[in-house]
Amino acid sequence: MGYVLRATASNGDIRLFMAVSTDIVEKARKIHDLSPTASAALGRTLTAGSIMGLMLKGDKDNLTITMNGGGPLGNVVVCSNSKGNVKGYVSNPKADLPLNSKGKLDVGGAVGRNGMLTVVKDMGLKDPYVGQVPIQSGEIGDDIAYYFVVSEQVPSALALGVLVDRDTTIKAAGGLLVQMLPGANEMLGDIITFRLHEIPPLSSLIAEGKTGEEILNMLFDDMDLKIYEKIDIDYVCDCSRERVERALIALGRDELLKLKNEDKHIQMQCHFCDKTYEFDEKEIESLIDSAK
Ligand SMILES: [Zn+2]
Structure with missing residues (x-):
């Protein structure tokens, strides 16, 4: 479990989402046996995905973030829903790179910078909303902030951090999205950018035991901060057996017959x-019957 705080500052001109996601990233690391760089890349994307899920308007809406930068991790994929719950994977969870020149996990290099960041929002309409921008740094926070600016025309800053311990478990993870609403004083953006650079990395603050509330107070306590949720x-x-069955049936009769003949x-x-779902010969036959 983790949490996201919704808040505003500066009389509502600034919208804030502060996420503490340490346990979520650790869960992802355990499920996929992620390398430290993969933990950082997927963990940052999961944290952003959770915040973006909470920004969806409808209860049943969901979104998928895909980064295909051509780096050794392959694709980074995260799905989230309007409750802020997330799931995700990377194509090559064991891929790892040496630390970068700043002594940090080389997320940008591992994700790669030759590709697109794609956000698909399923809002129950006939066609989903698709927003796409070229990957800038591959560090994910900058890339998603760029997506907000270009695709949704909302000036945004997004700080994302995952701190991996020596034994490769996740010590801390979190994120902070700052968005300026239309009509906000442009000076505010400069002040916030300055303050975000002045404070220690989010993941270090969370590792020290600071709560989301305390971090927001460090940054915005003189700016009419209101935490309201x-x-x-x-x-x-x-996932469920029924869903897997539906996906198999959707392959069609011929494909299923082929699978049955290759392997019973x-x-x-x-x-x-x-999670693994298994189907024996009899069960495959009943799927074939369903796939008219
Ligand atoms: Zn599953």
């Missing part, structure tokens, strides 16, 4: 939670 978030996979047994693994 605390929402629990978690890593949740909603089908094994399907969920990308998000690594």
Whole structure:
């Protein structure tokens, strides 16, 4: 479990989302056996995904973030819903890189910078909303902030941090999204950018035991900070045998017959939670019957 605080500052001109997501990133690390760099990349994206999920308007809306930068991690994929619950995976969870020139995990290098950041929002309409921007740094926070500016025309800053311990477990993770609402004084943006650079990294503050409330107070206590909601978030996979069956049936009769002839047994693994679903010959036959 983790949480996100919704807040405003400067008489509502600034919208804030502060996430503490340590346990969620640790859960993802355990499920996928992530390398430290993979933990940082997926953890940052999960944290951002949770915040972006909470910004969705409808209860049943959901969104998917995909980064395909061409780096050794392959694709980084995160899905989230309007409750802020998330799930995700990277194509190559064991890929790792040496620390970068600043002595930090080289997330940008591992994600890669030759590709697109894509956000798909399913809002129950016939066609989903698709927003896409070229990946800038591959460090994820900058990339998603750039997406907000270009695709949604909202000036935004997004700080994301994952601190990996020596034994590769997750010591701390969190994120802070700052958005300027239309009509806000442009000076405010400069002040906030300055303050975000002045404070220690979010993940270090969380590792020291600072709460989300305390971090928001450090940054905005003289700016009419109002924290008005605390929402629990978690890593949740909603896969089920029924869903896997539906996906198999959707392959069609011919494809299923082919699978049955190749092997009398089908094994399907969920990308998000690594759960395995098995189908024996009899069960495959009943799927074939359903796939008219
Ligand atoms: Zn699953």
